[in-house]
Amino acid sequence: MTHSIPHNVLLDLPPFPPQRTGELADRVAALLGTKNDVLLVQGEAIIALEAAATSLARPGLKALNIVTSPYGAWFGLWLERGGSEVTNLAAENALPITFAAVEAAFEKQDFDLVALVHAESASGILNPLPEIAALARSKGALVVTDCVASVGGHPVEVHRLGIDIAVIGPQKALAGSAGLSMLSVSPAAWAQIEKPGAKEISTLSLLDLKRNWLEKGRGALPGMPSSLELHALDAALTRVEAEGLANVIARHETAARASRAALKALGLRELTPPETASNLATAIVLPEGISVPDALAAIGPNGRAISASVGAAANRVLRFQHTGRLAGFEPVVANIAALAGALNRLGHKADPGAAVNAILEVYNKASAA
Template sequence: MSSFDLRLLLDPPRYPANRYAPLADRIKRLLATHANVVFVQAEAILALEAVAISIARPGRVAVNVVTSPYGAWFGTWLSRGGAGVHQVSAAPGQPIDAAAVSACLERLPQVDIIAAVHAESSNGALNPLAELAALARSRDALFVVDAVASVGGHPIDFDQHGIDIAVIGAQKALAGPAGVSGVAVSARAWAHIAASPDVAPSSLSLMDLKRNWLERGRLALPGMPPPLEFWALEAALDRVEAEGIEHVIARHRQAARASRAGLRALGIEPWIARDEAASALVTSAPVPTGVDAHTLIADAARMGVELAPGYGEIEGRLVRLDHTGTRAKFDAVLANVTAYGTALERQRVDVDIGAAARAVNDVYAAR
């Protein structure tokens, strides 16, 4: 039984209408953009679906990068909206090679949309944002980025990269609530959306949000906004700004370096071999041949460490060491690596746990 007093969650004060616009502006600063930010009053998966529904229509051609089930879902939503979708899929649990996207573009006379996840929390992959942005610019295509996990763990630089739409959630690197999300939308993207069939009134209509919030002076949000989620989002941004977004990103990168160094010192190569292709949110470690993933996870849990399983087609093939948000720190990283190593050792895999602990310590001592 939790010692937390659940009654503290009841009867939260109303979130004042005059705080929504400043909250959106704070998100704009995180994304380094002058674009509009609108709120979707739900977990970010609904915001992603809203984007797909708002930009898709018959006759539009989309190149959709798939590096996890999330990318596959986005392609499904685009298709449902009538767009012609060309999927470019990476090897299981790996980031995309920009050359594969370029090759797909070369085969297409028309490309209107390029969509990709930035950093994957489901497998630890990091897609090459700058290269994908350059490819989108080369075809004058709308560039749509799922930055739900990456915001706070990696720089986004929305304006610099020429991103047109980015979806963010606060529940990953920002260590905030999951029940509200944000969508940054460029002027070019709004023009694209305005030319699409309007599904309003609908929670999946970005144009509805534009008309009923942006064009009305960014005062009261339409519907019944959940005050608890907005207060929590404000508190999360307070904490991020107090630490400094650059420091938050650096803390995640250090956790990833330490995790990867620890795995290699164990004698295990990380699932994603190239450091520059690995996300700073989670580090994926392979499940060696002859080792049962469920047993590995259960053994770690008995040591008080939660190793997450692989998701989708990589289930059973890897486990994820979580160093996202408040877990991007020395003690969590050390616990992850040593618990993974100990669980392997119990399944008769030869590992060097002492060397792994020293490697993690060395990364943190070197700062």
């Protein structure tokens, strides 16, 4: 059966009140724990990331770009396109960067900017943002962070950590729509963006947004604002505020612990140790003799949160997601059950009862806490 949303829900939407766009930005700032300027960018978060790189890049800017996913690699390319001198520091495949590696890079030379992804939903890793941000600050470098996946799943404390640009989107842990993204910009970041050679008259220009939105009273967004996406962001923020950000993060933590306990009960090994794993997804190594395509075919449509991982390990690794609306008891149980059934059909003995008991134990402890 095909399910569709009634047309009248999506068509003829009332325009989003222009005076409320500034309120949306303030609510995002509260979510990020910052008094820095917050910009709304029309488009998926990759556009906000490219706009940040494009607006910051200048000839002579020395950037340490930490690569733990394709997004990190693209950010380095965008900085290079603007003339920056980029040192790409790549982690081992499907693993987080180590703080020691970042320290070693700073021992070789100074940098004006450090860029990294906080949490990777594709591989389930968590980079050591607090330690890296503290080191960058001590060296006088700007900190630019892709927090698209981590916001709502992990604490993202922009002021406390001293993050100069934090890019977020509502489509992951906040369980919103992907068509609008946001970023916070510190005074130090603005000072770099406003240097001679700034990108102007461009959809990738943060300076244009500053002049045409921030400095004009934060009314209607420049161009043709999408009322659908603005209403969707409003709804997502309202839901998060009603639940409470701390509770949203705790829900993701519990779902992650329960998923990993259940996967262990099924006899599966995590690719990333728990201390460097995110609350968003778990990368699991399949038993010998079972390929990713075979596993996904056996899982079928019931395991809607299970997919292939990325990178060189993708032929042996599955990604088990527990993000957004999937970070809850029922979705975790349903997907573990689908995976257990698939493993048994493929000849790997898996006990779904033991896995469900492991999930119950984690959720019972969380309820009692």
